[in-house]
Amino acid sequence: MESKHLIGRLREALATDPRTNVLDITIKVAGGKAFLIGEVTSDERRQAAIEVAAEVLPPDIELIDELWIAKYDEPGRPETLG
């Protein structure tokens, strides 16, 4: 499958699959590998994204997980307006 079509198919699957519904994972396909790149909030979401993507990929394409888990509990730097 042409790599851009594969990216489209992966993106659609990640957005619409009820296990994920995620739209902001970057997908790159190059050198026989498909990369999932981006931030998720939990290991469950990471595993779900990998699972959904793996179901879409042709067997000759290797899935590379470059997702990381991030949590933000501290307030940001205050800003004064006006």
Added chain:
Amino acid sequence: MRIAAVGDVHVGLDMRGELRRSFAAVADHADVLLIAGDLTQHGSREEGKLLAEEIADVGIPVVLVLGNHDYHQDAQDAIRADLERVGATVLEGESVVLDIDGHRLGVAGVKGFGGGFAGACGSEFGELEMKAFIRHTKDKARQLLHCLRALDCDVRIALTHYAPTKDTLLGEKLEIYPFLGSYLLGEAIDEAGGCALALHGHAHHGSQRGITSGGVPVRNVAKPLIKSAYQIFSVRVPAGREDASARAALAEDAQTPTTA
């Protein structure tokens, strides 16, 4: 006035306790908490209930708009009802005025929608589906204009999920700008006049700061972008308004019967 704001919290059932922890000290930093949509990940009723539990005890007023994720399972009305049950205010083409230390903070909120920006935007033309897309944006922009204009307050804030300017999309792929916001929202904010700040989310890879064509500061508070639990904005009450509020408070005190 101190305003805490965040968008795109994307609560899922795998996040129980996380938002409660994030907002644990928000009342020490801010007078009000605004949440700019994408409250849930899958748009389910259960996620809405969880969010309601998580924000029930933050100790300051919470004002929210819904985002596209919150509509995914057509449970938006149930999500709204659950949030309102714990005292939160959900705005969709509506506004609220909050009394903060004798000053009136007005928030007009709407989800908004896409369509694009000057020179690269859709029009209400052609297929029914295309016309419906742009008509929805126009409806949302009109609602925002009307509820901003109706506000009688000292400080006025516009709260949307979609972006009212492309400034705060910088960093996103250009091709998806029309799905991230619309100039019509910015136009409504400018036409209403007197907005101190416009807050939105949705663009996780965008930029934090922007400005409408009319000069209103815009801040993208999408959580994955701000990389913090929330941002805090201190907004000064305009000098004339400060006097007016003080006079109104004095007049109110004078009319209030005292008890011995």
